[in-house]
Amino acid sequence: MSSAPFTYEPVGATRDDLAVRPPGFHSLHVRTRIGEGEAVFRRAAEAVLGWEMHRALGLGIDAGAERAAPDVEVTVTLAGLIKAPCRVVWTTEEPRRAGWAYGTLAGHPECGEEAFVVDRTGDGTVWLTVAAFSRGQKWYARAGGPANRAFQHAYARRCGAVLRRLCAEHEEP
Template sequence: MPPIKPSNDFTYADVGATREPGFCPPDFHALHVRTRIGEGHDVFERASEAVLTWEMHRAMGVGIDAAADRAAPDVDVTVTLAGMIKAPCRVVWTVEEPRRAGWAYGTLSGHPECGEESFVVDRTGDGTVWLTISAFSRAAKWYAKAGGPATRGLQHAYARRCGVVLRRLSGGAED
């Protein structure tokens, strides 16, 4: 499926670019965190469903107000952080394949950051299930700019925590 064409609603130009491994536009910060979730088809199925239905995010304590019960292109999602920071986003792509499932959303006006983030579960040839979170972002609001490197540190910690929570939700093995 081709990426969504940019609209005036998105706060960045490269809409859908997280489909390309390692892509990061100039002047953005890249994030790539890969976490082993477990082994086997059942773990993959449970992990995929938890990612596609917002369950992983909700289990992290993040507020999710989504226009649909499942991630799909053009679904608007507002993420609420710390009970007060509203971060409006829109799903830009999804994937549901026998060994790969996930989605990405892009930032809309009012989001404290500018960019895109993807959440993809994949099952490798040896049966290992992984969660990969990839993003490119830069600060958009004054408080995100003021946070500087600490804001990026929080993004990395959040991505690592997603893996821990998804492992628990899917019944994956503890390392």
Template sequence: MTVSYPDPKDFTYAEVGATREPGHCPPGFRPLHVRTRLGEGEDVFRRASEAVLTWEMHRAMGVGIDATADRAAPGVDVTVTLAGMIKAPCRVVWTLEEPRRAGWAYGTLPGHPESGEESFVVDRTGDGTVWLTVNAFSRAAKWYAKAGGPATRGFQHAYARRCGTVLRNLCRQGGEPA
């Protein structure tokens, strides 16, 4: 795992890198954990890992991605654009590239509608099953995220589930997004 945190004062939360510990949620934040089965085998693992590490999964979901590098790496700035108008600036805080696990996490920067961190990790279990796990902790930062209340939380869960659906489809023959 590569861990090289940029200056924590740049982020909108204190526990930069906390998504490295599955199940850890800092006080005052809401946890999110969504795990999706992608398929089986080394080819699925490699395809899924590459799609996650190169922003392909996010782009296939139809969200705008403006990144300062073609591949996730600590310190890379990423702005996610939702619905063509909501801009969510983030910075990659850690990456992971191991024989059976690959992924990264980004943390929120000023201007993001939420405050917190989200990770996207592909892993291949001992039986060969390949999974995408999205872990996050967050709290509303902008007025419209606060006003959205439970709807905002529902959107976050739907987004995480959609990540899994899109990535599973990218791993199938032809790789067309859902």
């Protein structure tokens, strides 16, 4: 575990409220239907908790563990150029809900928290929710303004599409 401080407050806020938006931050909340059934849920949960969804997006993932767990440090690399150091803040593995969130560390272009949660509703539908609150930390993230937020929304939608593809073979007829 690193002693590097997070670059934002309130750390862990997405655990209880995926729609949280602290003052001065922009929020993100994208929910995507992944499929139906227990097998899809289990597959989706494993793909999210084990970094597979992120790797399938084409991101570089350098993680201190094979699965997301509190205090695991992760550096996400985009296009081989942008490095985004983070630390997992919380995880959950319940019968109908699984996921985690990480918070930004020094050197990340943004400051804030992002959560990836898979849940299975009462009718058996499996959903991925990508939720975040953030604001630009580095000059280029601040300068990007609305274009940067559009990129974040596109990224969240792509997470859902990639996870749906990874789980397609597990869909119940």
